[in-house]
Amino acid sequence: MSASPRCDRAFFATDAERLARRLLGQRLVRLVDGERVSGIIVETEAYLGVHDLASHAARGRRTPRNEAMYGDAGTAYVYFTYGVHHCFNLVCGERGEPAAVLVRALDVDAGESAMRRMLPEARRDSTPTRDLCRGPGRLCRVLAIDRTLNFVDMTSSDVAWIEQVRTRVLSRGRIGVSARIGVDYAKEWRMKPLRFFDRASDAVSGSRRLNS
DNA sequence: CGGCCGATCAGCT
DNA sequence: GCTGATCGGCCGA
Numbered sequence: 001m002s003a004s005p006r007c008d009r010a011f012f013a014t015d016a017e018r019l020a021r022r023l024l025g026q027r028l029v030r031l032v033d034g035e036r037v038s039g040i041i042v043e044t045e046a047y048l049g050v051h052d053l054a055s056h057a058a059r060g061r062r063t064p065r066n067e068a069m070y071g072d073a074g075t076a077y078v079y080f081t082y083g084v085h086h087c088f089n090l091v092c093g094e095r096g097e098p099a100a101v102l103v104r105a106l107d108v109d110a111g112e113s114a115m116r117r118m119l120p121e122a123r124r125d126s127t128p129t130r131d132l133c134r135g136p137g138r139l140c141r142v143l144a145i146d147r148t149l150n151f152v153d154m155t156s157s158d159v160a161w162i163e164q165v166r167t168r169v170l171s172r173g174r175i176g177v178s179a180r181i182g183v184d185y186a187k188e189w190r191m192k193p194l195r196f197f198d199r200a201s202d203a204v205s206g207s208r209r210l211n212s
Numbered sequence: 213c214g215g216c217c218g219a220t221c222a223g224c225t
Numbered sequence: 226g227c228t229g230a231t232c233g234g235c236c237g238a
Contacts, residue, residue: 045219054219065234082220083231089219102219123222137220182219 004163009155012073012092016046016099019092020196024170027163030143037114037143039106039133042201045180046194049099054186057098069098074155078147085137088145106133107203115142130203174199
């Protein structure tokens with residue numbers, strides 16, 4: 001666990017599809033009660049902007065809930081959904097342009113026992129390691145990510161940040177691509193190939209490895 | 213102010 | 226594979 005540099009503003013200040021690819025293989029770090037809990041990002045989805053009908057900011061929608069999407073690149077956008085789960089996004093692009101990348105799965109890197117403590121006792125010991133951060137709701141649960149992280153600047157926060165483990169994007173052949181999950185309502189945007197995952201990881205959510 | 217439903221997950225069939 | 230959980234945001238009246 002050698003220290004990698006924290007990702008700076010420039011790392012995030014690009015379009016959502018590029019950031020979604022660039023994030024694969026980087027480390028999401030969270031400090032919870034002073035303990036370092038982290039995972040390597042292995043699955044992401046890009047949400048492009050006001051024209052993307054799958055985005056919370058589709059058609060320029062701007063409400064208190066999605067306000068963070070309009071912030072600076074590197075801002076965390078955390079929302080609560082289905083009455084149960086949080087989802088964690090990284091804002092990208094220009095300030096005022098609502099684009100973001102949803103982080104959907106991690107390979108457990110450090111703090112596994114702290115992650116397990118976030119689970120109900122019935123599943124604390126029986127859950128396979130590869131499932132701990134498999135899925136956007138699950139990874140938020142075990143990393144203690146909730147709306148207190150909404151609007152947090154991931155380039156300067158001392159409770160959550162991204163470490164740049166690699167400077168090169170994963171090779172094209174190693175990145176799987178598919179339609180985004182759970183956006184059946186998004187008309188012609190439903191099938192756009194904006195989900196990206198590391199083929200070498202077994203922690204990709206939903207066991208959905210469709211398409212290329 | 214009421215009703216609908218979601219960038220999901222777990223548990224059951 | 227299906228479905229209920231669970232609740233806050235959003236929209237229409």
